[in-house]
Amino acid sequence: MPSHVTPPRGMRDFLPAEKRRRERVLATVRDVYRSRGFDEIETPVVEGAEFLWSGLGGDNEKQVFAVLRRGLDLDAVRAVGSPLELADLGLRFDLTVPLARFYASHRAELPTVFRSVQIAPVWRAERPQKGRYRQFVQCDIDILGEPGQQAEVELISATTDVLDALGLRGTTIRVNDRRVLLGVLAHWGVAPELTDRALIEIDKLDKIGVEGVATQLRELGVGGDDLAAQLHQLGEATFDSITGSAPPAWLDAEAAADLVALRDALPGATLVLDPTLVRGMGYYTGTIFEVAHPDFSYSLGGGGRYDGMIGRFLGTDVPAAGFSLGFERIVDLVELDGADDDGLAVLHDKTVPPAELVALQRALLAGGEGRVRLERRAKNAKGQLAALAAAGFGRFASVRGGESVDELQIRAIG
Template structure:
């Protein structure tokens, strides 16, 4: 027997108290999104390699857990020039690619404008570290079929409501637009074929700083003079500076006008214009956004418009936008009241017959108890009661045999 039996690196077990806490947070998220008109769906944990490696997932495509084709023989294994040639499936690395495939599969059964919720685990084969796991839960809402700005307004409004319901005060939402970023690259004279790579480097500003990004841009062939200074100026831009006269040369006025309209429609959301915001996924086409909190350097969620993705699956363009909450980061910040997490323990003596205990449990459940546990009385009753309270139970009854349900005295564990 191994002396150290643990889950695979980057994956976790959850004890009952942890699982209850996670489910309470998920229940709040589900209830708020449902109240805002979103319907929950479910997709398989694996998708076709054709979809997962379609070029839409950015660097995340490099982190797919691939699934080998069934029935491979030794000859096929030797003939393969790479491991990916042997895979026909992979674990999903996000919920957006599966949603696009889902919509292409079921479009005829869905409304013209479809508002979806997906809450499920995803997998990425990256280096595990604090706050970063190989298996983690994402909470996504998406609106498909709405070309107007109403989609972004609904997404940000619903997500803001979730954050408020979870008690996460002080959050802001950083917003930008891919058209603003492409205007920056054009202003710098970056060739179109380098745009995607350049945006991936700019997305690292918060990790490696202005000088680091400037060096990376030069290394891929971006030759704009004074690029470090220009990056710094880009990071200093605000709503006011972006509306100054004359406006910055890199600013796409149409895109910025849309962002101003978004701010006007959502005064409670505390939107902050951030022209350095990129979001690394290659499928974004317009507005992008991230949830920021003053106490943390990392975002608590993000999303944007990705009008081109579903057309890759369906052959017909469908407007789309989505917002994903970083559940694993949020769940550690949330403090929810446990008052509703109630339960009743039947603390019984050894002499009580199992058939009597089972009948008692059924009677208690049928009269409305949501959670009834049968537990034999321990020698250290005080310690036992403390452990039951920590497990979420709030009341108990002592059974010595022969009692009717209505005769039991219910006592508090608090």
């Protein structure tokens, strides 16, 4: 027998109580998104190599769990120079690339403007650490086919409604636009071929700070001695500072107008301008946003507009925008209302015939009970009832045989 029987690193088992908690949170997410007119879809856990390594996933493409081609033996594996030559499939690293492939496959069967929900696990072969896993659940909503700002407004509105329904107060939405970032880099004189690398460095601000990013950018030949001061000033920009009589020289006026219009269209949400927000995925083309909470240094979700992705698969450009919630981070923060103790346990002697027990269970369910467990009575009644309470059973009834539903004496545990 193996000495270690734990899950693979970065992956987890969930005991029944935690699984129930996760499902209750997911049910809230689903209900809110469904009420806003989004339709749930499902895609395979694996996608073709031509999609996963298409150049749209940024650094996440380096973290794909590749699936070896069938029929390869060890000698063939050793003879191949590049690992990608061995794989024709891989586990999905997010839900956006699969959605783009899905839409390209089924466009004729979908409405002109398609509002999608997909809630499912994804996999990334990165180094596990606290709060970062190799397998985790994403909750995505996307709107495909809507070229105007209506898409962003609906996505942010629906997501803030989910956060409110989960009781997560005090969240803000940090917003930016890729056009603003490109304007900043052009103002600094960054060569076009260095744009992507410069954005990668700016995206590290929360990890290595202003001085660290300034150092990395100088190594690319970006900016001068005052680059750290410029980065700091950039991070302090607000909606008020870009709408004044003297907007910053780096500001893309059209993008700024769109961001202000987005803020004005969402009076119920708190939008904060952040010109340093990058979002690491390489497929974003316009507005980008992240959910921030004052008690946490990390974001609780994010997304943006990615108008160029579906055209890569379909051959015809389709406007698209999406918002992804970080479920693994959110589920630990949620305080669920109401105790999870709605179950009824039927404790029985071993002499009660199984057919009678099953008939009693069916009658209880037909009478309105939502959850009924049949369990043989243990000698340690106190320990048994404590275990049942921990499993979500707040009531119990004892049977010795021959009782009808009306004769059961149902009592609370505890």
